[in-house]
Amino acid sequence: MKRAHRLRILGLAGGLLFLSLLPLALQRVNRGEYYLHVLTLVLLYAYLSTAWNILGGFAGQHSLGHGIFLGIGAYTSTLLFSRFGVTPWLGMWVGALLAGAVGAFIGFLCFRYGLRGPYFALATIALAEAMRYVVSNIPYLGGARGLEVVWKGHNLAIFQFSTKAWYYYVALFFTVICLAISAWLNRSRLGYWMVAVRENEDAAAALGVDLVRTKVIATVVSAVLTAIGGTFYAQYFTFVNPASVFGEGPSVQILLYSIIGGLGTVWGSAIGALVLVPIAEFTRARLGGTFAGVHLLIYGAILMVVMLFMPQGIVGVVQKVVRRRPRAKEDR
Amino acid sequence: MNTSLLAQAAVNGLFIGGVFALISIGLTLIWGVMRIINFAHGEFLMIGMYIAYFAVVRAGLDPYLTLLVTVPALFLVGALIFWGTIRPVLSAPSMNQILLTVGLSLVLQNLALVFFKADVLFAQTPYAKMNYRIGSVVLEMPKLIAFAGSVLAASLLYWLLQSTDLGRAIRAASQNSRAAQLMGINVRQTYLVAFGIGSACLGVAASLMIPFYYVSPTVGIFFGTIAFVIVVLGGMGNFLGALVAGVIIGLTESLGAAVLPGSLARVFTFAVFVLFLLFRPTGIFGRRQG
Amino acid sequence: MMTPLLRVERLTKHFGGLVAVDNLSFAVEQGEIVGLIGPNGAGKTTTFSLISGFLRPTAGEIFFEGIPLHGRKPHEICALGLTRTFQVVQPFPDITVLENVLVGAFARHAGTAAAERRAMAVLERVGLAHKAYYPARELTLLELKRLEVGKALATEPRLLLLDEVAAGLNPVEIQEMLKLVRELNAEGITFLLVEHVMQFIMQVCRRIIVLNFGQKIAEGTPEEISRDPKVLEAYLGEEAPDA
Numbered sequence: 001m002k003r004a005h006r007l008r009i010l011g012l013a014g015g016l017l018f019l020s021l022l023p024l025a026l027q028r029v030n031r032g033e034y035y036l037h038v039l040t041l042v043l044l045y046a047y048l049s050t051a052w053n054i055l056g057g058f059a060g061q062h063s064l065g066h067g068i069f070l071g072i073g074a075y076t077s078t079l080l081f082s083r084f085g086v087t088p089w090l091g092m093w094v095g096a097l098l099a100g101a102v103g104a105f106i107g108f109l110c111f112r113y114g115l116r117g118p119y120f121a122l123a124t125i126a127l128a129e130a131m132r133y134v135v136s137n138i139p140y141l142g143g144a145r146g147l148e149v150v151w152k153g154h155n156l157a158i159f160q161f162s163t164k165a166w167y168y169y170v171a172l173f174f175t176v177i178c179l180a181i182s183a184w185l186n187r188s189r190l191g192y193w194m195v196a197v198r199e200n201e202d203a204a205a206a207l208g209v210d211l212v213r214t215k216v217i218a219t220v221v222s223a224v225l226t227a228i229g230g231t232f233y234a235q236y237f238t239f240v241n242p243a244s245v246f247g248e249g250p251s252v253q254i255l256l257y258s259i260i261g262g263l264g265t266v267w268g269s270a271i272g273a274l275v276l277v278p279i280a281e282f283t284r285a286r287l288g289g290t291f292a293g294v295h296l297l298i299y300g301a302i303l304m305v306v307m308l309f310m311p312q313g314i315v316g317v318v319q320k321v322v323r324r325r326p327r328a329k330e331d332r
Numbered sequence: 333m334n335t336s337l338l339a340q341a342a343v344n345g346l347f348i349g350g351v352f353a354l355i356s357i358g359l360t361l362i363w364g365v366m367r368i369i370n371f372a373h374g375e376f377l378m379i380g381m382y383i384a385y386f387a388v389v390r391a392g393l394d395p396y397l398t399l400l401v402t403v404p405a406l407f408l409v410g411a412l413i414f415w416g417t418i419r420p421v422l423s424a425p426s427m428n429q430i431l432l433t434v435g436l437s438l439v440l441q442n443l444a445l446v447f448f449k450a451d452v453l454f455a456q457t458p459y460a461k462m463n464y465r466i467g468s469v470v471l472e473m474p475k476l477i478a479f480a481g482s483v484l485a486a487s488l489l490y491w492l493l494q495s496t497d498l499g500r501a502i503r504a505a506s507q508n509s510r511a512a513q514l515m516g517i518n519v520r521q522t523y524l525v526a527f528g529i530g531s532a533c534l535g536v537a538a539s540l541m542i543p544f545y546y547v548s549p550t551v552g553i554f555f556g557t558i559a560f561v562i563v564v565l566g567g568m569g570n571f572l573g574a575l576v577a578g579v580i581i582g583l584t585e586s587l588g589a590a591v592l593p594g595s596l597a598r599v600f601t602f603a604v605f606v607l608f609l610l611f612r613p614t615g616i617f618g619r620r621q622g
Numbered sequence: 623m624m625t626p627l628l629r630v631e632r633l634t635k636h637f638g639g640l641v642a643v644d645n646l647s648f649a650v651e652q653g654e655i656v657g658l659i660g661p662n663g664a665g666k667t668t669t670f671s672l673i674s675g676f677l678r679p680t681a682g683e684i685f686f687e688g689i690p691l692h693g694r695k696p697h698e699i700c701a702l703g704l705t706r707t708f709q710v711v712q713p714f715p716d717i718t719v720l721e722n723v724l725v726g727a728f729a730r731h732a733g734t735a736a737a738e739r740r741a742m743a744v745l746e747r748v749g750l751a752h753k754a755y756y757p758a759r760e761l762t763l764l765e766l767k768r769l770e771v772g773k774a775l776a777t778e779p780r781l782l783l784l785d786e787v788a789a790g791l792n793p794v795e796i797q798e799m800l801k802l803v804r805e806l807n808a809e810g811i812t813f814l815l816v817e818h819v820m821q822f823i824m825q826v827c828r829r830i831i832v833l834n835f836g837q838k839i840a841e842g843t844p845e846e847i848s849r850d851p852k853v854l855e856a857y858l859g860e861e862a863p864d865a
Contacts, residue, residue: 062427062430062431064430064434109606109610110610113610113611115609115610117426117427118369118426118427118430119609119613121427121430122369122560122564122609123606123609123610125557126557126560126561126602126605126606126609127602127606129553129557129602130598130599130602130603133598133599133602134598134599187734188734189728189731189732189733189734189737192721192724192725192728193725193728195714195717195721195725196714196725199714199715199716199717200712200713200714200715202676202696202708202712203708203712203713203714203773204697204714204725205675205676205695205696205697205700206674206676206696206700206705206706206707206708206712206774207697207700207705207725207726207729207773207774207776207777208697208700208701208705208726208728208729208777209697209725210695210697211697248434248437248438248553249438252434252435252438255431259431264716293441293442293445293446293549294442294446296438296441296442297438297439297442297443297445297446299435299438300434300435300436300437300438300439300440300441300442301435301439302435303431303432303434303435303438304417304432304435304436304439307421307424307428307429307431307432307435308417308420308421308432311424311428
């Protein structure tokens with residue numbers, strides 16, 4: 001057992017090392033900056049969907065409106081930075097706090113009154129859409145055009161960089177932390193409570209699991225993490241507008257990676273992002289600005305295909321193959 | 333508050349409410365029969381509107397004659413999409429069904445974006461300028477016709493459900509699909525027809541709206557969302573409820589926009605929606621078939 | 623006189639016009655194994671659901687070690703030391719057997735390592751240690767029943783409510799389950815059992831309460847109630863109870 005454990009650590013360390021050295025290698029490659037951009041996006045979406053997975057995969061409450069938290073994070077830090085000169089590093093935490101509060105409120109309201117499955121999904125869609133509409137109509141928040149993150153020069157202190165590599169490393173850092181949190185949850189009491197809620201609410205309650213509290217905590221954790229990702233989003237793309245964060249697209253994208261990769265697993269979301277984001281990006285590059293919504297078209301199609309033929313996702317398919325082997329001690 | 337302004341808003345709200353109702357009846361029918369929440373419902377309307385638009389602009393058809401095209405076309409579209417993508421997930425967990433129709437909605441929206449760009453299109457018809465005046469209130473002809481047409485279509489559908497064999501089969505299948513099967517009703521086929529009818533309602537609504545509403549790839553988002561609100565308000569699966577709730581929402585949207593500043597009217601609608609989901613998910617009238 | 627571990631007083635539950643439980647009163651003393659029997663629809667599982675917090679009483683009170691239970695949520699009641707199992711087994715299908723019991727163990731242990739040790743020990747107890755790493759959905763019915771008991775056991779209850787734990791078991795399996803219950807009782811766990819399988823309940827219960835139409839119609843030792851004409855009458859018109 002020890003040996004398997006040691007191998008895992010070695011593997012993870014090696015992977016991290018590889019990822020850390022990647023930007024340096026890509027500098028020598030033709031169009032290296034572009035590939036770095038794609039990788040940064042992979043990391044960003046791996047981060048966001050891993051965060052979503054805490055509520056949607058572990059706790060089994062499929063939010064279809066997670067853009068709410070993404071947007072709260074993005075808008076808060078951008079607003080504080082553009083209007084008050086507060087560094088996004090600080091604005092990030094303000095956004096996270098706000099998102100956590102909103103998540104707690106929404107979560108408590110929904111779960112206290114027993115909203116489940118499709119009704120919860122409907123509620124989150126409605127709330128995200130309401131957010132989008134309201135923010136579009138508030139001039140102070142930039143209206144439908146949104147807010148710009150004003151370029152003030154390369155400066156770590158204000159989360160602005162002139163080369164992609166810096167953003168890449170920040171994204172890598174965030175993603176590693178998010179995965180670590182996810183992995184910790186996976187083996188912790190709180191995480192098992194979430195899974196119990198997902199698997200069988202009555203059985204969970206009979207074994208001492210506070211259903212509402214667990215679901216709300218999952219919502220808050222997920223919301224906080226997502227909002228932090230929202231700040232990165234804003235800094236990376238240097239602007240934020242209602243449709244790009246509160247719209248149907250972002251919310252669906254985030255959960256899509258988890259579904260493709262395998263709901264409720266630690267790595268599933270990241271794997272899903274790793275597979276899908278490059279596809280979308282390269283397609284977008286090929287067909288360029290001519291077809292604005294091509295990547296969403298592809299995502300929608302993939303979502304449909306997966307629901308029709310492979311609802312368990314990639315990891316689920318792999319697990320089915322793996323299960324043919326005789327039972328040995330395995331990690332979930 | 334200016335009473336004539338309010339009266340005007342009320343009239344317009346009533347008219348658009350009729351159209352809302354027609355759009356929602358399709359959705360509530362589908363949910364009532366097979367318990368599927370079709371998140372692409374708004375996109376079907378969008379398809380219908382594009383068909384109606386091109387029929388008017390390219391083929392020079394009178395907008396109301398386009399009904400002859402949009403209704404069968406939407407029925408067909410609905411039936412095909414049902415058979416190809418929805419039938420396979422009828423017995424899957426509801427989240428899978430939701431995600432499927434969400435994916436479908438994305439596909440349809442963005443296909444439209446690819447083909448038609450983000451252009452907002454408006455079909456100029458002679459009806460647009462026809463108005464009647466009653467006192468200080470203006471009755472816009474296209475909206476009045478749309479309201480009348482919606483009421484007519486809804487009544488027709490109601491008659492269909494209550495008095496024909498097909499309608500009875502649909503109601504039977506929605507109440508107890510197993511028992512219906514035992515009675516010799518082909519449930520799958522009934523679902524197909526019901527889905528087609530629900531979509532065809534959107535064809536009617538599309539043709540009725542073309543004289544006074546624009547069409548774009550994202551036009552379905554608003555109507556789809558409103559339809560959900562109405563369906564929940566009226567009681568999911570409740571035909572009459574959808575009618576009443578449709579008119580209510582039409583009125584609140586219109587009056588709200590007249591009375592409240594900016595976007596608050598829409599927020600009010602959403603707030604009501606969420607409140608109903610939380611405290612009275614069975615709607616104003618509760619669950620009742622047909 | 624010692625306070626009874628569980629005291630149910632004038633417990634009543636209406637579902638609209640239907641009276642499922644009607645003015646039911648009884649007590650369970652520390653260390654007892656008490657049975658709750660009655661024909662189908664007598665209100666046995668409803669009583670369990672009322673005691674364990676899954677249903678709210680229309681009237682009446684429930685006390686556990688003197689603490690009122692009525693109105694509390696199921697997870698609070700579990701924390702107090704009362705755990706129930708379900709008639710239709712309720713596993714967590716997509717996680718392993720060990721993880722199933724682990725959820726129960728987390729009711730008493732905050733740390734994963736300690737909880738896992740406890741869960742493993744429970745699995746040994748109920749004879750499922752060899753299936754620890756199998757997903758729960760792959761278990762047989764008997765194994766699922768043992769898992770059901772195991773999950774509840776992991777919460778370290780003082781009072782265990784077993785709902786038809788012997789249903790569907792063959793005679794050998796019934797004896798094994800009997801043995802387990804007796805051993806656990808000897809270790810200090812009090813039991814309240816709902817059962818249809820007479821063979822099981824007659825052999826293990828010291829005292830039996832008989833319900834019919836939500837009311838208590840008899841109470842006594844197995845010998846006493848098996849001779850009670852009211853009990854026999856209640857079961858007539860039903861197929862004879864499994865002897």
